Amino acid sequence: MTIEETEQEITEEFELFDDWMGKYEHLIDMGKSLAMIDEKYKTDDKIIKGCQSRVWMHSEWKDGKIIYTADSDAIITKGMVALMIRVLSNHTPDEIINAKLEFVEKIGLTQHLSPTRSNGLVSMIKQMKLDALAYKVQS
Amino acid sequence: MxxxxxxxxxxxxxxxxxxxxxxxxxxxxxxxxxxxxxxxxxxxxQVVIDAIDTYYKNQNANIHRGVHTLSQKITMAYENARTTIQKHLNAEHAHEIIFTKGTTDSINLVASSFGKKFISSGDEIIISAMEHHSNILPWQQLCEEKGAILKVVPINDEGELVMEEYKKLLNEKTRMVAITHISNVLGTINPVKEIIELAHAKNIPVLVDGAQAVPHTLANMQELDCDFYCFSAHKLFGPTGVGILYGKEKWLNAIPPYQVGGGTIKTVSFDKTEYADLPLKFEAGTPHIEGGIGLAAAINYVNEIxxxxxxxxxxxxxxxxxxxxxxxxxxxxxxxxxxxxxxxxxxxxxxxxxxxxxxxxxxxxxxxxxxxxxxxxxxxxxxxxxxxxxxxxxxxxxxxxxxxxxxxxxxxxxx
Missing domain, CATH: 3.90.1150.10 (Aspartate Aminotransferase, domain 1)
Known part of the structure; x- marks a missing residue:
């Protein structure tokens, strides 16, 4: 599935909910089902600092593609993290670097991408793209 | 009660x-x-919003300089605002009320100016475990610059200052006590009067961070006898970007200006500058005029209730x-x-x-x-x-x- 196709799939999933509660419950469920990052990567150098919730992220290079794993101490942030991983993980550096991630706006969760200090999500996306760039240069 | x-x-x-x-x-x-x-x-x-609105519609001019009517009128209004704040705080003099950008700015002013004059290597500054970063970092930085030592009054499980420990920390090396009146997290109302009395018994000045206190309680400068008191207008139903530093006249005269520039001087030549008297010595540049006026409107509103x-x-x-x-x-x-x-x-x-x-x-x-x-x-x-x-x-x-x-x-x- 391409990045755009996954984005479209997520958008359709969220369209099933007509109120915020459903959306957040879905987000929380996704957070709960996010495959945990290996505990050995939950170190200070893997931490993406937000003012409030913390995100740990790790990337690996496998067969020309990047695999991301991550975790957060806040469940809503973790849900957003799970969405990002679902969209970006297992793609080539170029695909990741060029991803526009417009689905966040379409599903009505843009406040989580506002440039506030409240969560590490914006920094996480930046880190995901930086990692992709690093792998691209190496390969 | x-x-x-x-x-x-x-x-x-x-x-x-x-x-x-x-x-x-x-x-x-x-x-x-x-x-x-x-x-x-x-x-x-609404009265605060109206005060700001009126300022821009009918009163806008720069203060303390012009001979024209608008400038004179707004200077009067601004200085009346200072007097309103002085009376609200029961400060002895209006020139003990310094307009700043807010609590953080007020504390930075004192840490910088007091620090320049009175802090040297080995001196101690006392804060508490419940301080806001704004009442930690200016002192921490000062200590690093001067080789002074930051001492911290601990709190108990309830979130109250351990006064016995405070008393032990006060000594001949202590140069300043900087403590919050009310904790922004715990809500604890600290016994500031007692804290000040204990410090004064050893001739140590006290700065009180009143940011969280002023919306809830009367802060009476002469009764507390504190040396510096800081707060922000925006937590007291007034505008953002303006705050107050109250300082006892003797301290404000004793410490050097913080920022310098327009408005802070009597005479300037390339060889020497003679600084203005209080409060202008500490008010460089065109101030937040509508902010000061808005704060006075907020104080009048609160006092009506x-x-x-x-x-x-x-x-x-x-x-x-x-x-x-x-x-x-x-x-x-x-x-x-x-x-x-x-x-x-x-x-x-x-x-x-x-x-x-x-x-x-x-x-x-x-x-x-x-x-x-x-x-x-x-x-x-x-x-x-x-x-x-x-x-x-x-x-x-x-x-x-x-x-x-x-x-x-x-x-x-x-x-």
Whole structure:
């Protein structure tokens, strides 16, 4: 599935909910089902600092593609993290670097991408793209 | 006290007061706003908005310089605002009231100017474990620059200062005590009068961070006998970007200017500058004119309601919310001092404050979550952050009921 196709799939999933509660419950469920990052990567150098919730992220290079794993101490942030991983993980550096991630706006969760200090999500996306760039240069 | 509590909710015309604050009728996420983030900033009554509006429509000119009518009139208005603040704080002189950008700016001013003159290697500065970063970092930086030592008064489990430890820290090397009047996280009202008396007995000056205190209580400079007192207008129902440094005349005369430039001088030549008298010595550049005037309008508004009435009513809200919150399973209140302002911080076992705040926001309820710019205090409690509800006199028990319902809902969703 391409990045755009996954984005479209997520958008359709969220369209099933007509109120915020459903959306957040879905987000929380996704957070709960996010495959945990290996505990050995939950170190200070893997931490993406937000003012409030913390995100740990790790990337690996496998067969020309990047695999991301991550975790957060806040469940809503973790849900957003799970969405990002679902969209970006297992793609080539170029695909990741060029991803526009417009689905966040379409599903009505843009406040989580506002440039506030409240969560590490914006920094996480930046880190995901930086990692992709690093792998691209190496390969 | 119980009598005044009963009277408080009856004599405060809450619906009329609420109508004075236009923002309280707006919708957030389709719900009527419930604003419980007063510790971060307060909402503004129409009289304050009008004062700013009038300033730009009819009064705008630069102060202290022009000979023309507008300039003279606005200079008068600005200086009248200073006098209003002086009287409100019961300061001895109007020139002891310095307009700054806010509490943080006021503390930086004192740390910088007092530090230049009076702090040297080996000296000690006392703060407390419950300080806001704004009353830690200026002193920490000063200590690093001068080789001085920062001493910290610990707190007990209830979130009260351990006064015995404070007494032990005061010694002949202590040059300054900088302490908060009311904690922005715990709500603890510190015994500042006693703190000042103990310091003065050893000739040590005291700076009080009054940012959280001024919306809830009368801060009487001559009665407290404090040397410096700092607060921000925006937490006192006034505009952002303006604050006050009260300083005793003798200290303000003794310390050098902080920032220099236009307005701070008597004469300037390339060889030497003679600085202006108080308060202009500390007010470089064109000030936040409408901010000062707006602050005076806010103070007049608050005084019409009466800070005693406000304190009694808010105490009632605090007791009401506390009683309900402690019944929620897994909820722990952080800060249970006997003497407490209308601020409640709490955590819920297994849940992140950020998640709770996000769900409450969807319900139109504004609370603060996180470390509240008090990371060392969070470390004392070994927590990442809290949810904080802080009440003002325009809040109601009905809003607290809605908040409790929202909180129960959030807990159910997140667990």
């Amino acid at each position: 119980s009598d005044s509590k009963i009277i408080a909710s009856e004599i405060l015309p809450i619906q009329k007061i609420r109508a004075d604050f236009p923002i309280l009728s707006r919708k957030i996420n389709g719900k009527t706003l419930i604003y419980f983030d007063n510790g971060a900033t307060s909402q503004k009554p 009466g800070l005693d009435n406000i304190a009694a009513y808010e105490h009632e809200l605090l007791a009401y919310a506390t009683e309900a919150l402690i019944k929620i399973e897994g909820l722990k209140i952080i800060g249970t001092a006997k003497n407490k302002a209308s601020v409640i911080s709490f955590i819920v076992e297994g849940l992140h404050p950020f998640d709770i705040g996000t769900i409450l926001d969807q319900l139109g309820i504004a609370v603060r979550t996180g470390h509240h710019c008090t990371q060392p205090l969070m470390q004392c409690y070994n927590i990442q952050g809290t949810v904080r509800a802080s009440f003002a006199f325009y809040n109601t028990k009905a809003e607290i009921d809605e908040f409790l319902k929202g909180l129960e809902r959030a807990i159910k969703m997140l667990k």
